[in-house]
Amino acid sequence: MLELRSAAALKVSIQWGHLAPSGAPPNELDAESWICDQIYWMFYGSSTLSPVNAYGTYTQLGYVVYVLQYCQSPNNNVDWATVWWGDFLATGGNPPPFGHLGFYGEQGQNIFDRDIYKYANYYWWPPPNSWWQPIPSKQYFVFIWTCANGGLYWYDSSGNWYNIAGITYPASSPFYPPPTNTNTKYGFFDNPYSYPPSAVGMPLAWTGTAGMSINGYNSPDYGSYCYIGWEAVSPYMVNPTGYDSLQYKWFPYYFYRYALGLDNGPTHHTMKQSLDYATSKILGPRYTFGNSKLYNGYWVQVTGDGMTGWWYCRMRVFGNGNIVLP
Structure with a gap:
């Protein structure tokens, strides 16, 4: 059973994830499971956050709802x-x-x-109350290593969008200069009149905030939230980085080691600093996040799943890249 401990004031770190049913390269499951274990143990020894590793079997809607509502409940002091x-x-x-x-x-x-x-920004009071109480999300730092869940895909709050080759649909081949993404929104409400409203886009969903900086690395805002994710295609954990025979699983590994002060600590470092550190480790010491392909983008060819073609991919940082993990 997935359990969260009680405390006077609780801080929670959750590692989720579930391998796609098909298409993953050999050993991807092992790599994803490994990095979740590593992150769990980093938090266990170096943070006031209480860690839970929910990778695999526990990554399902019912458990996600349970954890989000646990965090939202006024009774649990998260x-x-x-x-x-x-x-x-x-x-x-x-x-x-x-x-x-x-x-x-x-x-x-x-x-x-x-x-x-719905479950990260509201709390459902069961009968006899039976109502959704709006409560600001407690999910202050979210790192989503998946395809598409960190992109700019719309240009207004109504969900209108510019259709851009390599970003919103696959290009037939790479082209240069690469595409400029003129979309400026990471989410919107497709049914704003329901209660709670229906949201589109993970950055909006996790934080409940539509106005975060869309460049939280170079132009961080002063808010409480930071969201990191991928626009277009994210690399598998086992994909090679092209430097020193390393795989991409080492990026989150070094990111969290630096963020939690296990490397160059014991002081915890900002999200921006941790991105720079992890980039230098997996791409080479001459790179920061800001001068790397992770920030500036690169072409990736995809086959299958209705996404066949070339995608221009980058990691995006929304919100306040200067926050620090507790």
Whole structure:
């Protein structure tokens, strides 16, 4: 049973993720499980956050709802939460360009942005009260290593969008200069009149905040939230980085070691500093996050899943890149 401990004031770190049912390279499951274990133990010894590793079987809608509502409940005194997540799923169709964005769950119990928004930003009081109480999200730092769940896909709050080759649909081949993304929104409400409203886009869903900086690395805002995710395609954990025979699983490994003060500590470092450190470790010492392909983008070819073609991919940071993990 997935359990969270009680305390006078509780801070929670959750590692979620579930391998896609097909298409993953050999050893990806082991790599994803390994990094979740590593992150768990880093938090266990170096943070006031109480860690829970929910990778695999526990990554399903019911458990996600349970954890989010635990964090939201006024009875549980949770004042800070953070999330790591891997593996992507989209509904397709409406709302464009990808439908509702989400994650694979155990035995088809998948999780979508509309679910996250409802349970991360409201608390359901059971009968006899039977009402949704709006409570600001406790998910102050969210790192989502999946395809598409960290992109700019719309240009207004109504969900209108610019259709851009390599970003909202696959290009037939790479081209240079690469595409400029003129979309400026990471989420919107496709049914703002329901209660709670239905949200599209994971950054909006997790934080409940539509106005975060869209460049939290170079132009961080002064808010309480930071969200890191991928626009277009994210690399598998086992993909090579091209430097020193390293795989991409080492990026989150070094990111969290630096963020939690295990490397160059014991002081905890900001999200911006941790991005720089992890980038230098997996791409080489001459790189920071800001001068790397992770920030500036690069072409990736995809086959299958209706996404065949070339995508221009980058990691985006929304909100306040200067926050520090407790």
